[in-house]
Amino acid sequence: MNKVGVFPGKFLPPHRGHITAILRAHALCDELYVVVSERPQEDGELCRSAGIGYIDGVTRQRWLSQELQGLGIQVLLLQEGQIPPFPHGWHDYAVLLRQKVPVAFQVIFGGEESYRSGHSQFFPGIEYKVLDPQRTQWPISGTEIRNHPYQHWDYIAGAARPFFARKVLITGPESCGKTTLTRKLAKVYCTSWSEELGRDYQQDVVGGNGDLFNLDDFNRIAHLQYEQDHQALRSANKVCFFDTDAVVTAFFSQVFLGQLASRIESFIEPDKYDLIIALEPTVPWVADGMRELGDPAVRQKSFEQLMALYQQYGFAPERILRVSSADYYQRLECCISAVDALLARNA
Numbered sequence: 001m002n003k004v005g006v007f008p009g010k011f012l013p014p015h016r017g018h019i020t021a022i023l024r025a026h027a028l029c030d031e032l033y034v035v036v037s038e039r040p041q042e043d044g045e046l047c048r049s050a051g052i053g054y055i056d057g058v059t060r061q062r063w064l065s066q067e068l069q070g071l072g073i074q075v076l077l078l079q080e081g082q083i084p085p086f087p088h089g090w091h092d093y094a095v096l097l098r099q100k101v102p103v104a105f106q107v108i109f110g111g112e113e114s115y116r117s118g119h120s121q122f123f124p125g126i127e128y129k130v131l132d133p134q135r136t137q138w139p140i141s142g143t144e145i146r147n148h149p150y151q152h153w154d155y156i157a158g159a160a161r162p163f164f165a166r167k168v169l170i171t172g173p174e175s176c177g178k179t180t181l182t183r184k185l186a187k188v189y190c191t192s193w194s195e196e197l198g199r200d201y202q203q204d205v206v207g208g209n210g211d212l213f214n215l216d217d218f219n220r221i222a223h224l225q226y227e228q229d230h231q232a233l234r235s236a237n238k239v240c241f242f243d244t245d246a247v248v249t250a251f252f253s254q255v256f257l258g259q260l261a262s263r264i265e266s267f268i269e270p271d272k273y274d275l276i277i278a279l280e281p282t283v284p285w286v287a288d289g290m291r292e293l294g295d296p297a298v299r300q301k302s303f304e305q306l307m308a309l310y311q312q313y314g315f316a317p318e319r320i321l322r323v324s325s326a327d328y329y330q331r332l333e334c335c336i337s338a339v340d341a342l343l344a345r346n347a
């Protein structure tokens with residue numbers, strides 16, 4: 001007979017302990033269903049008290065589906081908000097779980113010996129198989145990750161890391177040292193970064209001549225940058241650095257064409273970044289054949305216009321760090337201190 005197993009849990013968030021236990025369970029049956037339980041009120045409170053955004057059930061289901069893809073394991077979502085919380089809802093929980101899993105199952109997997117009596121009472125005839133109850137291989141819990149994600153980074157399932165990674169935007173007008181600083185910060189923190197692709201785009205599509213840009217070029221730049229940023233975030237190690245954002249694209253759309261390309265605003269995300277490092281144009285201007293705004297007064301004015309755009313689009317002023325020093329060493333130190341502080345919070 002086909003042996004069907006179920007692996008239930010909150011997975012708030014999924015971690016290596018969960019993944020390893022699920023893979024062991026998968027090796028012990030013919031068909032496995034992972035069931036993500038969501039209790040929006042209680043789960044929301046767990047996230048709030050840890051100081052993180054709410055990780056809803058669908059997001060957890062997506063993360064686990066990504067982690068387990070290709071193995072034939074189905075990940076289901078069980079809404080438990082309407083039944084009494086554990087341990088008072090055993091009866092209703094048993095009913096819901098049976099309704100959710102589309103076929104009869106013979107074994108439930110878990111890591112808690114203390115759930116055994118509940119299982120034998122409410123799932124009679126169904127085996128309860130406990131795996132690694134001491135959590136010896138991966139001594140970690142969802143609570144520890146929620147409360148101290150950067151201390152326990154290596155345990156967080158890869159699919160969930162972009163959620164926890166701090167997002168740091170480096171912004172500023174032309175020739176303020178943005179790209180170099182972004183690369184340096186990524187190296188200091190041994191992590192990924194996303195470079196501004198507008199310059200390569202300008203080279204490839206209009207031979208470097210910005211006068212040939214049309215509005216659709218700026219839509220495409222915003223879209224391509226969005227995708228590239230997304231990819232960089234997937235391999236972030238606690239923090240990810242972004243060399244530009246759609247506000248900068250909006251600014252250049254205005255500079256080159258005197259108007260805003262139609263789709264740029266849909267890529268502007270005021271809440272995305274934990275920190276926005278705004279580099280004032282106090283370092284020497286470097287002509288590279290593609291830059292347009294070299295006059296000192298124009299540079300400062302560009303900076304202020306850019307800052308006004310962040311304000312206009314609702315970026316929180318307390319997340320913006322203006323870096324004005326003309327000294328490259330000071331600029332770097334100032335950024336390192338700010339990123340350290342960001343990683344120390346909630347750590």
Ligand SMILES: NC(=O)c1ccc[n+]([C@@H]2O[C@H](COP(=O)([O-])OP(=O)(O)OC[C@H]3O[C@@H](n4cnc5c(N)ncnc54)[C@H](O)[C@@H]3O)[C@@H](O)[C@H]2O)c1
Pocket residue numbers: 008009010011012016017018021036037038080083084085086087088089090091093109110111112118131132135136138139140141142
């Ligand atoms: N309402 C009720 O009365 C009731 C009754 C029984 C069960 N339930 C539901 O069953 C689920 C129980 O899951 P949970 O809260 O334990 O979820 P969880 O996400 O904390 O853990 C999921 C499973 O992984 C195991 N695990 C966790 N960390 C591990 C590690 N480091 N190494 C190996 N294994 C590890 C856990 O023991 C558990 O079996 C919950 O969703 C709960 O709502 C509800």
